[in-house]
Each structure stands twice: as C-alpha cells, then as structure tokens.
Amino acid sequence: MTSFAVAVSLLALLPFGFIIWETLTTGWETAVSLIFRRRVGELLINTLLLEALAIPLCCAIAVALAWLTERSDLPGARFWAWLGVAPLAVPAFVQSYAWVSMFPGIHGLGGGVLVSVVTYFPFVYLPVAAQLRQLDPAIEDAASALGLGPWAVFFRAVLPQLRLAIVGGALLVGLHLLAEYGLFAMIRFDTFTTAIVDQFQSTFNGVAANMLADVLVLCCLGLLLLEGRARGDGGYARVGGGSARAAMRKQLGVWLLPALALLVMICCLSLGIPVITLYRWLAAGGVAIWDFDALGGALGQTLVLSLAGAALTTLAAMPLAWLSVRAPGRLHRLLEACHYYLGALPGVVIALALVTIAVRVALPLYQTAANLLFAYVLLFLPRALVSIRASIAQAPVELEWTSASLGRSPMATIWTVTLRLAAPGIFAGMALVGMGITTELTATLLLAPTGVHTLATRFWSLTSELDYAAAAPYAVMMVVWSLPLTFLLYMQSRRVAGR
Amino acid sequence: MSTLTLTGITKRYGSVAAVDNVSLKVEHGTRTAVVGPSGSGKTTLLRLIAGFEPPEAGCIAIDGEVVADQGVIVPAHRRSVGVVSQHGALFPHLTVAGNIGFGMGRRAKDRDRRIAELLDAVELPQAMGGRKPRDLSGGEQQRVALARALARRPRLMLLDEPFSSLDTSLREVMRAMVARVLDDAGTTTVLVTHDQAEALSFADRVAVLHRGQLVQAGSPQDLYFRPQSPMVAAFLGDIVALPAVIEGDLAVCALGSIAVTADGRAGTTTIFLRPEQLRLVPTTAVDSDGEVIGSGFAGPTSTVIVSLGKRPEPLRVRMSSQDAPPVGTPVKFVVLGKARILP
Ligand SMILES: Nc1ncnc2c1ncn2[C@@H]1O[C@H](COP(=O)(O)OP(=O)(O)O)[C@@H](O)[C@H]1O
Numbered sequence: 001m002t003s004f005a006v007a008v009s010l011l012a013l014l015p016f017g018f019i020i021w022e023t024l025t026t027g028w029e030t031a032v033s034l035i036f037r038r039r040v041g042e043l044l045i046n047t048l049l050l051e052a053l054a055i056p057l058c059c060a061i062a063v064a065l066a067w068l069t070e071r072s073d074l075p076g077a078r079f080w081a082w083l084g085v086a087p088l089a090v091p092a093f094v095q096s097y098a099w100v101s102m103f104p105g106i107h108g109l110g111g112g113v114l115v116s117v118v119t120y121f122p123f124v125y126l127p128v129a130a131q132l133r134q135l136d137p138a139i140e141d142a143a144s145a146l147g148l149g150p151w152a153v154f155f156r157a158v159l160p161q162l163r164l165a166i167v168g169g170a171l172l173v174g175l176h177l178l179a180e181y182g183l184f185a186m187i188r189f190d191t192f193t194t195a196i197v198d199q200f201q202s203t204f205n206g207v208a209a210n211m212l213a214d215v216l217v218l219c220c221l222g223l224l225l226l227e228g229r230a231r232g233d234g235g236y237a238r239v240g241g242g243s244a245r246a247a248m249r250k251q252l253g254v255w256l257l258p259a260l261a262l263l264v265m266i267c268c269l270s271l272g273i274p275v276i277t278l279y280r281w282l283a284a285g286g287v288a289i290w291d292f293d294a295l296g297g298a299l300g301q302t303l304v305l306s307l308a309g310a311a312l313t314t315l316a317a318m319p320l321a322w323l324s325v326r327a328p329g330r331l332h333r334l335l336e337a338c339h340y341y342l343g344a345l346p347g348v349v350i351a352l353a354l355v356t357i358a359v360r361v362a363l364p365l366y367q368t369a370a371n372l373l374f375a376y377v378l379l380f381l382p383r384a385l386v387s388i389r390a391s392i393a394q395a396p397v398e399l400e401w402t403s404a405s406l407g408r409s410p411m412a413t414i415w416t417v418t419l420r421l422a423a424p425g426i427f428a429g430m431a432l433v434g435m436g437i438t439t440e441l442t443a444t445l446l447l448a449p450t451g452v453h454t455l456a457t458r459f460w461s462l463t464s465e466l467d468y469a470a471a472a473p474y475a476v477m478m479v480v481w482s483l484p485l486t487f488l489l490y491m492q493s494r495r496v497a498g499r
Numbered sequence: 500m501s502t503l504t505l506t507g508i509t510k511r512y513g514s515v516a517a518v519d520n521v522s523l524k525v526e527h528g529t530r531t532a533v534v535g536p537s538g539s540g541k542t543t544l545l546r547l548i549a550g551f552e553p554p555e556a557g558c559i560a561i562d563g564e565v566v567a568d569q570g571v572i573v574p575a576h577r578r579s580v581g582v583v584s585q586h587g588a589l590f591p592h593l594t595v596a597g598n599i600g601f602g603m604g605r606r607a608k609d610r611d612r613r614i615a616e617l618l619d620a621v622e623l624p625q626a627m628g629g630r631k632p633r634d635l636s637g638g639e640q641q642r643v644a645l646a647r648a649l650a651r652r653p654r655l656m657l658l659d660e661p662f663s664s665l666d667t668s669l670r671e672v673m674r675a676m677v678a679r680v681l682d683d684a685g686t687t688t689v690l691v692t693h694d695q696a697e698a699l700s701f702a703d704r705v706a707v708l709h710r711g712q713l714v715q716a717g718s719p720q721d722l723y724f725r726p727q728s729p730m731v732a733a734f735l736g737d738i739v740a741l742p743a744v745i746e747g748d749l750a751v752c753a754l755g756s757i758a759v760t761a762d763g764r765a766g767t768t769t770i771f772l773r774p775e776q777l778r779l780v781p782t783t784a785v786d787s788d789g790e791v792i793g794s795g796f797a798g799p800t801s802t803v804i805v806s807l808g809k810r811p812e813p814l815r816v817r818m819s820s821q822d823a824p825p826v827g828t829p830v831k832f833v834v835l836g837k838a839r840i841l842p
C-alpha cells in the first residue's frame with residue numbers, strides 16, 4: 001500500500017519535476033532573456049492587480065452575504081444561502097460568455113475583476129458561512145458584556161474567528177484566478193495562463209511557454225506562502241465543554257432594505273446575467289442551434305471521460321488517503337504536503353508538461369485519451385484526497401480492530417468495514433471530480449486527441465467562431481450538469497458545520 | 500494449563516513506557532481483572548494481547564501457542580480472542596443480528612439459530628435483531644457487543660471497561676449478566692477497569708497496574724487485606740493510616756493499643772485500617788478518643804469527621820446515618836479485626 005502511494009506521488013510530481021528540469025536545461029541566457037522582458041512584466045502587473053482587486057472584493061461580498069444569511073433575521077435566509085452557492089454551477093468561461101454577450105464592450109482589468117468576483121465569491125462564502133454557523137455565541141455575548149457595541153463585536157470578536165475560513169477561501173480564489181483560461185481569454189484580459197495557451201497554440205514555442213509557466217508557478221507559490229502567513233497560528237478552540245448553543249439572529253431593522261438591495265444586486269450580477277443571456281441566445285437561435293448529433297457526441301465523450309477520470313483519480317487517491325488517516329507517519333505527512341502543493345499547480349502547467357513529455361519521450365502517448373486522463377488525475381487528485389480522507393476518518397479505527405478480533409483478515413476488514421462506511425463520502429468525492437472534469441477547459445484544450453470533443457471544448461470552439469447562439473445549448477448542459485455538484489458542495493459544508 | 504501467559508511485555512510510546520515489563524498468567528476458565536488508574540496502560544495491555552499492536556519486548560502465549568515473541572507476530576484475526584470495548588464499537592451499517600453474525604461466516608448453517616441463542620443469552624428480545632445500533636441504548640449496545648464477541652467461541656475474552664459508560668444501577672445488572680454468560684460459556688476472561696469495586700467483585704484474580712508496571716497480583720481478598728505497597732492499599736479502598744509503635748502483637752497509636760499483624764516487625768512505623776474496621780461509640784468526655792467535629796450526609800451512610808486529641812488531622816469514618824452521632828459528641832473507637840503494617 002505504501003509503495004503504491006509513493007508511486008502515485010512520484011507520478012504526481014512529474015509535471016513539477018519537468019518544470020524544474022526545463023528551467024535547468026534551458027540555459028541561463030535564454031531563460032533570462034525570456035523571463036525578463038516587457039511582455040512578462042505586463043502580465044505580472046495584470047496578474048497582481050487582478051489578485052489584489054478581486055480577492056478582497058470576493059472576501060467582502062462573501063462575508064457580508066454569510067453574515068446576512070447566517071446571523072441576521074433576513075427573510076428567506078435559506079433561499080439566499082442557496083443563491084450564495086448557486087454561482088458555482090456556472091463555469092467561469094460561461095459566466096464570461098454571458099457578460100460579453102450582454103456588454104460586448106467589456107474587456108481588460110475592470111471587466112476581468114468584475115466577472116471574476118461574481119464567479120468566484122462562493123469559494124469564500126461556503127467556508128465562511130460554515131464557520132459562522134459553528135461559532136460559539138458565548139464569545140459574542142462576552143464581548144457585548146465587556147461593553148462593545150454591535151459593530152465592534154463583529155470586527156473584534158467575530159471576524160478574527162472567521163480568519164481561517166476567509167484565508168482558505170481567498171487562497172482558492174487566488175489560485176483559480178491564476179489558473180483560469182476561458183474567462184479571461186473571452187474578455188481579452190491577458191494573464192500568464194492565457195499567454196501560455198496562446199503561445200502554445202500559435203507557435204508551439206515550448207521554451208517560451210515553459211518560462212512563462214515558471215513565473216506562473218512562482219506566483220502560485222507566492223500565494224501559498226502568503227496564505228501560510230495570513231493563516232496565523234491556527235484555529236481557535238472552543239473553551240469549555242458542552243455543545244454550542246445556536247446563535248441568536250440579529251434584527252436588521254432599518255438595514256433590511258439596504259441588505260436586500262445588496263443581495264438582489266449580487267444575484268442579478270452572478271446569476272441573472274448568465275440566465276438572461278442563455279435564455280436570449282436559446283430564444284434567438286431557435287431549433288436550428290440544437291444539433292443533436294454534435295451535442296450527443298460531446299455529451300457522450302464528456303461522460304466517458306468524466307467517469308473514467310473520476311474512477312482513476314479515486315483509485316489513485318485511496319491508498320494515500322487511507323495511510324494518512326491510519327498510519328500518519330513522517331513519510332505520509334511528506335506525501336500529503338506534497339499533494340497539497342501540487343494542488344496549486346494550474347491546469348495549463350500540467351497540460352504543458354504532459355504535452356512536452358509526450359512529444360519528446362513517449363510519442364505514442366501524444367494526443368491520446370490516456371494522456372488526457374492522466375492530466376485529469378493529476379489535476380483532481382488533491383481534491384479527491386481531501387474528501388476521501390475525510391470520509392475514511394468517519395470510520396473509527398476501533399471498528400477495524402473489532403473486525404480483526406472477529407476473525408476477518410485485514411483486506412476483508414478494509415473492504416467490508418472501512419470502505420463500506422466511507423462509501424458515501426468516497427462517492428461524493430468521485431462525483432466532485434467527475435463534475436469538475438465535465439467543465440474542465442484548459443487542459444482538455446491542450447491535450448484532447450483530435451476527434452475528442454467535450455461539452456467545454458465544443459462550447460469553446462463555437463464561441464471562438466463567434467457563433468454564440470450555437471454555443472448556448474452546450475453552456476446550458478454544463479450548467480445543468482454542475483447543479484448537482486453545487487448541491488453536493490453545499491451539503492458538505494452544512495454537514496461539516498453541523499458536526 | 501494457563502490460557503494466557505505474558506512474559507516481560509513492554510510497549511513504549513515515545514519515551515513513555517505504556518506497558519513496562521509485565522508478566523502475568525491467566526488460568527483456564529478464570530476471570531482476571533486488571534485494575535489501575537486512568538493512563539496506567541490497561542488498554543495498551545489489552546491491545547497487545549488482542550494483537551492490534553506488537554509488543555516491543557516480551558512474549559505472549561495463548562493456550563500454549565506463542566502469538567507474539569521476537570519475530571513471531573500472529574495477526575489479530577488469527578488469534579481467536581474476543582474483545583468488548585468501552586463503547587461497544589458496533590458496526591453502524593449492520594443490524595444487531597448482522598453485528599452478532601459478523602464473525603460467523605455468512606453461510607454458516609446454524610447462523611440464525613446461534614444468533615437467536617446469543618440474543619437470549621444476553622437477555623435481549625429476539626425482535627431486536629433487526630434494529631440498527633443507533634436505535635439501542637448504551638446497555639443494549641454492550642450486550643450486543645458481548646454476544647458478537649462470544650459468537651466465535653473465543654479462547655480468551657478481553658473486556659475493556661465495558662461498564663464504565665453505563666449508569667450506576669445498570670452497571671450492577673450488566674456485571675452480573677456478563678459474569679453469568681461468561682461462566683456458562685466457560686470463557687477465560689480478562690477484564691480491565693479503573694473501578695476497584697468492580698475488579699474485586701467480578702474477578703477470581705486481580706492484578707494492579709501502575710504506570711505500566713504490574714505492582715501486585717493475587718486473589719481479591721489477598722490484595723485488599725494484604726497489599727504490598729501503599730499505592731495498592733490506597734487504590735483498592737479507603738484507608739486510615741496511623742503512626743504507631745509496635746509492641747509484640749499490639750500497636751500503640753492514637754486509638755490506643757490495638758491488635759496488629761506484625762509479621763515480626765517492631766518499633767515505630769505506620770499501620771493502616773480499612774474504615775469499615777472502625778466503629779464509633781458515643782461515650783463520656785473522660786475516656787473518649789476524640790470528638791465529632793463534622794458530618795457529611797449521603798443518604799443511607801454519613802461520613803463522620805472525628806478530631807483526635809493528639810493528632811493534627813482528623814479521621815473520617817463512614818457509618819450508617821442512623822447511628823451517626825451529632826457534632827460535639829465525645830466518641831470512642833472500637834476496632835474490629837487487626838490492623839496491618841503499611842508496607
Ligand atoms: N497510540 C498512542 N500513542 C501515544 N501514546 C499512547 C498511545 N496509546 C496510549 N498511550 C499512552 O500510554 C499510556 C497508557 O495508556 P492506556 O493504555 O490507554 O491507559 P488506560 O487504558 O489505563 O487508561 C498513557 O500515558 C497514554 O497517553
């Protein structure tokens with residue numbers, strides 16, 4: 001089991017090793033000339049500005065929304081909580097397609113920030129809302145008793161306790177901003193990822209693309225370090241025994257109308273615009289845009305790829321997850337940390353590495369479904385690991401011992417007890433991966449063999465031809481596909497909090 | 500023949516020796532209680548015997564078969580040792596019947612009959628077989644756990660504080676039931692507990708564990724009346740310790756001259772009595788040993804606090820609330836049986 005886990009981890013390190021290898025073999029002069037040039041500077045400024053503007057905005061919106069839905073007497077709080085998560089069902093590039101359709105002039109930094117914020121704020125909303133539900137209201141009571149007014153209580157007693165959730169969500173947003181291709185390409189805002197894909201597609205200039213990838217990886221690393229800093233020294237334990245009593249909801253009073261206005265505005269921007277755009281394109285396109293052959297083909301291929309990818313990823317993650325729960329030694333901690341960092345590698349970097357390796361070393365793999373599936377496994381392994389780990393932790397080790405004392409062999413025990421108990425969580429993790437693959441664009445664009453078209457790539461090629469109407473059915477199908485995923489995420493965050 | 504033989508068993512976690520050079524024999528068909536304060540290594544010892552972890556040093560033999568020694572480790576599922584843990588550890592995804600039948604093999608011919616028998620044995624209604632563990636009370640869960648462990652007719656049964664999560668009244672009933680079921684099945688048993696009363700009443704033999712070391716083993720009476728260390732004396736029950744001068748078969752102390760088992764010792768030492776050896780009699784101020792200065796009421800019994808003239812700290816004696824003298828009464832002690840020298 002350990003050797004399997006190590007093998008998986010070594011494979012997962014392949015793209016990273018490739019980047020380092022490339023950098024080392026490129027030669028100092030070439031590397032310097034490719035990295036220290038005007039273009040890279042521009043991209044860097046774009047990226048930094050995007051992160052610096054979008055992340056705080058996402059956090060502010062998410063915290064306000066979370067407080068309103070969890071802690072105020074807002075009418076229909078449950079419904080609004082749903083709307084806070086629902087934007088996750090709209091893939092980023094569909095969101096940006098909707099905005100471009102409605103406001104054809106949108107472009108550049110302003111557009112990029114606007115669309116990213118409405119797309120990604122749920123990544124912060126989910127953990128913050130979960131954390132807010134978990135907070136012990138006794139701390140707030142104590143703060144008020146010490147003479148703090150309601151605003152001071154929020155900023156000095158509540159907000160610090162949300163820190164981990166906010167920082168964690170912000171990291172996710174930041175990494176998505178770095179890795180996203182479709183969203184920014186559509187509104188013509190250049191980031192490292194779009195530049196790498198352009199470079200790759202126009203000239204297949206391996207070295208130049210790889211140097212850009214280097215800088216991109218450094219950006220991710222910087223983000224991770226920043227997160228480590230901002231996270232502080234860990235959690236805040238609840239003091240004393242007993243379960244926390246449910247918090248009182250604050251009365252909004254005269255603030256009700258402004259609060260509702262804020263919520264309605266967020267919903268209009270994040271959900272209203274895609275819904276209206278899709279509806280308009282579908283209405284305008286009529287029957288003509290429903291080319292069922294192409295649609296059916298793309299759907300079928302997407303399904304096959306998602307199922308295969310999800311199954312493979314889960315299989316690869318299982319031994320590592322099991323070991324890290326049951327035998328948390330130094331080696332396993334190292335492997336886990338390694339996957340945590342690999343989880344930050346953008347899809348475009350992984351894809352680029354796999355293409356180049358295939359071309360140079362294993363040509364038969366070039367443009368095969370196997371290579372694409374391998375990329376999916378690498379891309380989604382860290383996420384699968386997290387959810388499988390959590391579900392294995394649900395099956396107490398005591399039950400494994402009991403099973404052994406009743407005469408079941410270790411393998412039989414894992415099969416009939418551990419996996420049986422962890423199954424719901426493992427399937428949820430599999431579904432998350434599968435649905436993630438359904439809307440994956442960047443790696444699929446670079447790696448898909450000729451003739452393989454997923455919903456995302458079809459959609460993408462149609463919008464590239466500016467046939468927005470014909471792209472609409474694909475967008476609708478991806479959104480419909482992503483709804484269960486969104487529901488799953490929502491339920492998971494509820495369950496964690498309801499522990 | 501001994502069913503279980505431990506020889507010099509040691510298990511360390513980091514620098515802590517959770518089990519330190521423990522040797523113990525458990526005879527066939529007997530009940531042994533391992534008792535010790537929380538953290539003394541009881542659970543670790545059971546886990547080593549069950550085979551969930553290997554010992555660092557020492558040898559474990561069951562029915563003469565070596566199951567753990569340098570280089571030889573028989574895995575838990577081949578040891579045929581039954582385990583019942585503190586919270587039962589029932590499989591939440593199986594019904595009660597499924598839990599009991601877990602170790603039997605799915606197609607065993609008499610599976611259903613066995614399950615019915617075992618439900619009877621642990622005094623559970625047959626209808627309970629179809630229920631899920633989460634619908635059971637704590638006591639019912641423990642009964643199912645016991646039935647499940649018995650189903651395979653283990654060579655040895657290990658019980659890790661199986662009663663400690665139950666409330667006091669249920670504990671007595673369960674203890675009697677478990678003792679009867681194990682006797683009927685003739686199963687050799689090791690019970691681990693931090694409750695000395697439970698150990699003394701349940702077992703034929705008691706072993707006291709302290710900081711991972713086995714400090715004394717013997718019959719319950721032996722340990723209670725003839726402890727070989729102050730720790731064992733104090734752990735197995737309340738003691739009244741008094742400085743005394745031994746003169747032949749008498750000890751001269753704050754209670755006057757009392758009979759003592761001197762075992763040849765003489766001179767100044769500390770003797771001890773169990774509080775139930777003391778009787779308080781109200782008397783006149785002249786020939787009293789001391790005076791009642793306080794009293795703690797606990798229903799049927801009261802703890803009476805008596806200040807002795809010469810001694811700085813007062814004595815505490817538990818007695819029937821009916822007889823408890825009021826505060827201020829001069830009292831005299833009558834000592835039943837003999838005092839012992841505190842080792
Ligand atoms: N898995 C473990 N890792 C580290 N220390 C342990 C572990 N299990 C037990 N210990 C330590 O060993 C000692 C004995 O523990 P345990 O056998 O559980 O005691 P008991 O059951 O008598 O309360 C304790 O000091 C405990 O902290």
Ligand SMILES: [Mg+2]
Nearest residue numbers: 538541542543
């Ligand atoms: Mg214990």
